[in-house]
Amino acid sequence: MARIALHYLPGDSPLHRWDARCKFFGLLMVTATLVQTSISWFIFDSILLFSLFFFSRLPLKNILRDLNSWMILLFVLFLFQVVLTPGDRFPSLSWLPISKDGLLLGSLTCWRLGLILGYAVLFTAVTRPRDLRDALIWILKPIPMLPERRIGLMVSLTLRFFSRILDHAEEVRLAHRARLGDRNKNPFRKAKFLALPILRRSILQAEEVTLALVSRGFREDIPLRLSKIPLPHLISLVIFFGILIGVWFLV
Amino acid sequence: MPVEKLRWIVLSSLMAGLMAVGAYIHVPIGPVPIVLTNLFVLLAGLLLGSRWGTASAGLYLFVGAIGVPVFYGGKGGLAHLLGPTGGYLFGFVLCAWITGFISERFRYSMIGGVIGVIIGSLAVYGLGVPWLKMITKMSWNKAWMIGMFPFLIGDALKAAVAIILARAVRPMLNRQHMNE
Structure with a gap:
């Protein structure tokens, strides 16, 4: 779930x-x-x-x-x-x-x-x-010289990635367990088989997010009307x- | 906005997210805990370079400062940023910049990465230990003993892992850049 x-x-x-x-x-x-x-x-x-x-x-x-x-x-x-x-x-x-x-x-x-x-x-x-x-x-x-739109986007992306990385970690851990990887007691080997897939999946997702932003024509200079x-x-x-x-x- | 710039923005946010996740994997010993955040700070410098690595570490601090629990053990807020471990947190920004800068100067070679992570890791203590001493009013000897020496072995391991991860992941990033 x-x-x-x-x-x-x-x-x-x-x-x-x-x-x-x-x-x-x-x-x-x-x-x-x-x-x-x-x-x-x-x-x-x-x-x-x-x-x-x-x-x-x-x-x-x-x-x-x-x-x-x-x-x-x-x-x-x-x-x-x-x-x-x-x-x-x-x-x-x-x-x-x-x-x-x-x-x-x-x-x-x-x-x-x-x-x-x-x-x-x-x-x-x-x-x-x-x-x-x-x-x-x-x-x-109101703060001058600050790219507020970029910062706003980056903060919301960080929060999004934070929860997605935790999801990736859980999925990779379960996949690792399904392949009996949890029987291996060597922490370095375990870390290698967990950390690398999580990082790779996260980077792939970052690429998808980039393409999604590009395809929606993200621009920083559009004034925000709140x-x-x-x-x-x-x-x-x-x-x-x-x-x-x-x-x-x-x- | 150019795709390249947007990609760096998204990757910086990803690294800030990884730093936040790293803060949840920690061992609380004394006033300064062992966390995995600096592993991802080093990785940000190695993968993104000085400019975007610094932006990534700065973003992590900003997200923590506005109250999101992204500092070690799920802490957050401006008060924590100004607490005894605040110097280490600001040191992350310096660390990302130094690691990225040296790595860039050596054209992302292995030797540049090694020098970058060593000096970058030490830069965290360059800010963190004086800050810890100032806030807790302890002596210099005690500050170094509590705030630096117990972490050096762990830092060496984290630096080694950061280099291994950077080497494993860089081809992926390069491929994405070439696809443009």
Whole structure:
């Protein structure tokens, strides 16, 4: 089954309809709150994330299934933090190389990374790549001497390639396993048979994208005519900002 | 827009995407983790040259700065760019430029690639270690011990893999250029 995390998932939820520029600024605000190490903020951000997933009517179960590999990564990170952070050990479990500080630090780090990842998945799932590109062009436009259209295109392509490379990696891994390649325990041989096909497929795809852009007559000098942000969308952003400021004072 | 220029734009975006994927394959040891991002930064310099390799690394930083989780372990945001590992991230841009520049001067030969990846890899530390020292207020000795020496063997391996991958993939890129 195809991977859906970090891909756009069409829908008609309020979050899908919200202006991409507002969504982008909203994401920046939430990311700024995640710099904090306060547990109250983490709880607030987690509740907010789950509420937004609920309102966006996304297939949360399928997305969570796709994020399994990230969960493993987070768990490994957690183990490293727990074992490598110095501090007092638990008196009843002194034989375990785990410190209280390490446990707290590991939990908070993984929680924060999980939240950042969750918001990124949500943002990409409810924002069309074209809307994101246009939003970036709109934001970069006031900065002089900057090829905003090119940067917008490159950012949207990077995000697209990021998820496609992960797809390629999964396909190559499965093909490798189907040919019993996973029985080979030599990591260098394994890397050779995985890395090269992924890179080759990615370059071939890059060529297809280039030809698609050429055939559609991509030009940098065409002025972008983006409509003004609709007032209700702007008000929603201001309310969202107000809520974050309110939580800031409460915490 | 000429096809050639568009191809470089798309390839730079692809390399930035690969750098982001490389950041997810990491081993967290101390304040500076081991990541595969620099392997792809070197590869960007070797394959795309100084101009587009630098653009690719700069694009990776920009995507991370706007909040997309593309830095090591799924981190992102401007705050992370200015954190203890920020110097290494800015060092990637310098690394891509140096690797590409040397590689171009040696007409993409093997020896040019080897010199390019060695100096390029060291350039990451040239920015990363002083930045780490400045942010964490540790001594120079400690900064070098924590921020450079544990990674040298891994970097040598990554540099070797980058050269092997570049040699394997370059004929494909050359073929695409010839088809024009």
